[in-house]
Amino acid sequence: MSLLQNLSxxxxxxxxxxxxxxxxxxxDLAGLKISFNDTKKPGEVLLKTLDRRGYSAEQYKNFLVAASQVKTIVTYYRPESKVAILIANDRYQHLSKLATPSIDCDSLAANLKNLGFIVVTIKNTHSRELKEILSKVFQEIPDDSYCFIFYAGHGGGLCNLTCLLGIECPTEDIGTDHCITDNFILSESAKCKPQLCVLILDVCRLNLxxxxxxxxxxxxxxxxxxxxHSNLLLAYSTQSSHAAYEVLQIECSTTIDDNVTYELKTGDSARIVPGSSQYxxxxxxxxxDDLDVSSxxxxxxxxxxxxxxxxxxxxIQSGVAKRSLYDPVKGDVATILTKMKEVTEGYENCVVY
Structure with a gap:
């Protein structure tokens, strides 16, 4: 009896x-070259092809077991490039210093690099310098690319805006030259007409x-x-008028809970476990996880x-097309990387790789 006759x-x-x-x-496990692009029932095409090639029901079930152990990565789109811009401010001149932003950016950088992203890290900058770097980087990102932008540092709410505070920011009498807003980043990123833009702000949003x-x-x-443009995902690590937390985990110690306050001591910064902020x-x-970005x-x-x-x-989401951080690029990554390095040369706190 044939495969189809033996299946329930x-x-x-x-x-x-x-x-x-x-x-x-x-x-692929059966050694068959089958195109499933022009059918709405790929499973039916598969079974009929296996049946015509003489495969038995037992062989088919073995293929199912083997296939369950193969991790498949769904491709939703092929962007021109994928660029991650990771911003960390923690060495503040007047505000309290933070423990985790730079470490968190390094952790994210390693993960995103493995997913095929060109990574730009910008650490401990004045607001004016940060604006300059961002404008230059976005100019070099080709249209139809994926942009992943992350900021960790001090922030605050200003009406319906979120302000990202530069390391020079004073404790009071803050002006526009001491910070950049989420609107500024979105405005600059839109200039390269990205196919996907993910902006994540890991900041406190307490009102200034x-x-x-x-x-x-x-x-x-x-x-x-x-x-x-196209698909925008804007994520805040906390809701409006609320704080975000650095929950530190020190090697050879226990994670801090709600009732314990920990003051960093000399040498502790080298012992903080990467990925220390909650978000x-x-x-x-x-x-x-093999998921679309929204999920x-x-x-x-x-x-x-x-x-x-x-x-x-x-x-906050605009656009419903599914896109994944795993999606492979189709553009010339080496050329884009070279241009990124050229435009950021001279900025000591900016690294492209």
Whole structure:
């Protein structure tokens, strides 16, 4: 009896629901070259081809077992390039110093590099310098690319904006020259017309004081507008008017809980476990999941909500097309990387690799 005659109706019906990717894996295991691009029922094509080639039901079931052990990566799109811009401010001149932003950016950089991203890290810059670097980098990103932008450092809420504070920021009387806004980053990124833009801000969003920062509030009518291209995912590590937490885990020690305050001592910074902020710890853990970006962030946010310090992230999405950080690029990565290095040369706190 043939393969099709030996399969139960349930087994046959299950096969009809196979994805194209799973069918391609099984066909490869069987040594068959089958195109599933022009059919809405790849499972049916697979079974009929296996049946015509004389494969038995037992062989087919063995292929299913072997295929279940093969990790398939779904490709949703092939962008021109993938560029990650990772910004960390922790060595503040007037505000309290932070422990984790630079370490978190390094952890993210390693993960994203493994996913095929060109990585740009920018650490401990004045706001004016950061704006210059961002403008130059975005100019070199080809249209139809993926942009992954991450910022960790001090921040604050300004009406409906989030301000990212430069290392020179004073404790009061903050002006527009001491910070950049999320709108500025979105406006600059839109110039390269990205196929996907992911902007993640791991900052406190407590409202800045209007009385002690009158110049900043007076500048609100002049803030930058922005437009979105294709697919935008904007994620905040915490909701408006709330704090984000650095939950430190020191080697040879225990994780800090709600009732314990830890003061960094000399030498401790070298012993902080990478991915120490609640948000980045969850993000780095999930980057290995084969999910579209929107679903990935949903998982990350669920993990953060269940972290040690209660924190509710926020995701804003524009565009519904599925895109994955795993998607392979089609452009000339080497040329783009060279241009990135050329335009950022001379900025000591900026590294491209």
């Amino acid at each position: 109706y349930k087994e046959y019906h299950t096969a009809l629901g196979f994805s194209k990717e799973k069918c391609e894996v099984i066909a 004081d209007r009385v002690t920062n009158p110049k900043l509030f007076a500048s609100v009518p002049d803030t930058v507008d922005y437009t979105t 980045v710890n969850a993000l780095c853990t999930r980057l290995g 990935l962030l949903d998982k990350v946010h669920g993990d953060v909500e269940n972290s040690i310090r209660k924190q509710k992230p926020l995701k």
